[in-house]
Amino acid sequence: MPRPLALLLLVLLSAPIAAKEAAPAAADPVLEKRVMTLAEELRCLVCQNQTLAESNAPLAEDLRNQVREKMRQGRSDKEVVDFLVERYGDFVLYRPPLKTTTVLLWFGPPMLLAVGFAVLLRRVRRRRQADDTGTTDADRRRAAELLAGGEPR
């Protein structure tokens, strides 16, 4: 095949491939970005350690579609989240709201850390006190001499 013809063929054949890839994003990239950003904050209920954005479960797909549709209707992010929480509970949120039932969840870890620090501090203090065993200056001098290789005893 002559080179120019082959080149032409290549260009012609590759165009539709590229077009197919870009099509969904081009539909409305701004909306799509909003959907995905919000979906990253939401838990997929079928595969619980994935976000709605990551999951391929059919339900996750349905829920993404719902999110997209609601956003297209002009709902705010908060309204969309409320829609999901009404149905699936706070569990869908990766950042649960602060409530009486979630106080431990929010403040438990910092509290544990504080307790750890307190214990550590107390230990260190006590050890310092224990180190003060009443060595006199004379003892120290003698120790220094011994270490410097002075005569034993």
Place this chain on the structure above:
Amino acid sequence: MTRFAIPVAIFVALLVLLGIGLKLDPREVPSPLIGKAAPHFELPELHQAAKTFSERDMLGKVWVLNVWASWCVSCREEHPVLLDLAAKGEVPIYGLNYKDRREDGLAWLKGMGDPYKLSIFDFDGRVGIDYGVYGVPETYVIDKSGVIRYKRIGPLTPEIVKEKVLPLVRELGRA
């Protein structure tokens, strides 16, 4: 001896806590729908696509809504329990055929028996989302004023029917 008392106590407490954690089922998400009005729907029936059914048709009655699908493996396991419950005749069971194909749903009921007064057909799963469905099968007990009183995620077992569903149905029936 007292030196070890505190670490041992902490260790035991941790063991107990983790032990409880192991027993909990992370799939059982508490539903926010309990105590709330059953979400509204109006869907075609599975057997007669021209007819529609709504939760409003059931006002004044205690009823059970069971979400099922022919592609759902646990539904197969649950089916005899539903047939049993239907045979008792204490409470009407209505089916929500979730994200299924009509002919598959009908074939399933024909082959395994039909415990439902009727089934409604939720092809795109919209009503499922309104009911917070995420793991078929799911079962709801709805009271006379149309409020969801109980939800079970996963298959019903004879124990659950005996200990939870039937007592609740009887209690709601008296109210």
